[in-house]
Amino acid sequence: MTVLNERVTTNNNAFIQDELTKSLITRSLKYIKAGYPIHFTGPSGSGKTSIAITLANKLKRPVMLMHGNHELDNKDLIGSFSGYTSSKVVDQYVRSVYKKDETVTESWKDGRLLEAVKNGYTLIYDEFSRSRPATNNIFLSILEEGVLPLYGLKSNRPYVKVHPKFKVIFTSNPNEYAGVYQTQDALLDRLITLYVGFKDKQEEAFILSEKTGLEKDEATIISSLVQNVREEFHERTGAPSLRTSIQIAKIAKNNDIAIEGANQNFQQLCMDLLGHSVVQGLEMAHADANDLICRLCKKTT
Numbered sequence: 488m489t490v491l492n493e494r495v496t497t498n499n500n501a502f503i504q505d506e507l508t509k510s511l512i513t514r515s516l517k518y519i520k521a522g523y524p525i526h527f528t529g530p531s532g533s534g535k536t537s538i539a540i541t542l543a544n545k546l547k548r549p550v551m552l553m554h555g556n557h558e559l560d561n562k563d564l565i566g567s568f569s570g571y572t573s574s575k576v577v578d579q580y581v582r583s584v585y586k587k588d589e590t591v592t593e594s595w596k597d598g599r600l601l602e603a604v605k606n607g608y609t610l611i612y613d614e615f616s617r618s619r620p621a622t623n624n625i626f627l628s629i630l631e632e633g634v635l636p637l638y639g640l641k642s643n644r645p646y647v648k649v650h651p652k653f654k655v656i657f658t659s660n661p662n663e664y665a666g667v668y669q670t671q672d673a674l675l676d677r678l679i680t681l682y683v684g685f686k687d688k689q690e691e692a693f694i695l696s697e698k699t700g701l702e703k704d705e706a707t708i709i710s711s712l713v714q715n716v717r718e719e720f721h722e723r724t725g726a727p728s729l730r731t732s733i734q735i736a737k738i739a740k741n742n743d744i745a746i747e748g749a750n751q752n753f754q755q756l757c758m759d760l761l762g763h764s765v766v767q768g769l770e771m772a773h774a775d776a777n778d779l780i781c782r783l784c785k786k787t788t
């Protein structure tokens with residue numbers, strides 16, 4: 488049986504570490520300290536970002552969070568000119584002599600990546616495969632040559648050297664998820680990729696009860712139900728995540744909904760929260776999805 492025995496706090500959100508998560512974080516810490524970037528991949532809501540934040544905090548350096556999206560470009564990463572600043576000095580110390588000195592300079596704003604690279608921050612690049620592969624190419628020079636090329640910066644220096652304390656943690660959903668670009672092999676080859684899957688029933692129940700204050704047996708009803716729904720998905724994507732389990736637990740708790748498979752209010756809550764992913768993922772009509780959820784609720788006691 489899995490022993491769950493450590494709990495830390497991240498931004499007021501309890502992050503509960505079961506044995507598997509603890510071991511994953513310990514191993515990742517070794518790899519990242521040895522100089523290798525870490526990449527957590529797995530289904531949506533499996534806890535990749537939470538693990539990345541916990542790992543980053545362990546490095547005890549300022550942490551910068553950046554989210555991948557298809558519009559991200561070099562201007563966001565490296566920086567860009569954001570306008571002009573001008574200064575004017577008018578000297579009329581002697582009445583008959585008038586001197587005017589005016590300087591106009593372009594102002595430059597560092598991008599997030601440049602800031603992290605220069606100052607040795609820990610960068611979490613969340614869902615990086617939602618950015619275009621061409622944008623992510625810049626990481627090849629950072630990870631291989633230890634330099635960040637300064638495209639577009641009107642400076643004599645064509646690059647900045649990567650600070651020795653700079654570390655990067657990537658997270659991504661697998662390729663079959665919508666809105667995700669296939670990552671170039673050259674980049675994947677430079678990362679240590681670790682899989683983060685869904686928790687088992689007991690681990691998930693433990694997280695639910697720690698996070699929401701539900702009794703253990705109530706939390707187990709929710710985690711078993713969500714687990715049963717997940718099993719219906721087999722290899723398909725879009726199965727309900729820990730995030731959904733937490734939503735069900737919080738709403739039931741806040742509204743005093745009895746967590747019992749036979750309770751109609753609980754069944755309705757589960758239909759509302761799980762219905763959409765069942766309709767989408769299993770390509771079912773709404774009524775059939777609701778029937779399935781209701782049946783699984785009754786089965787879960």
Ligand SMILES: Nc1ncnc2c1ncn2[C@@H]1O[C@H](COP(=O)(O)OP(=O)(O)OP(=O)(O)O)[C@@H](O)[C@H]1O
Pocket residue numbers: 500501502503504505508529530531532533534535536537538658659660694698729730733
């Ligand atoms: N070990 C844990 N203990 C407590 N809460 C957790 C844990 N892991 C994940 N969570 C919670 O589950 C939810 C989903 O986690 P998270 O955002 O880290 O997943 P993700 O895999 O990064 O999701 P996505 O792919 O959608 O970005 C969050 O509300 C998070 O606080």
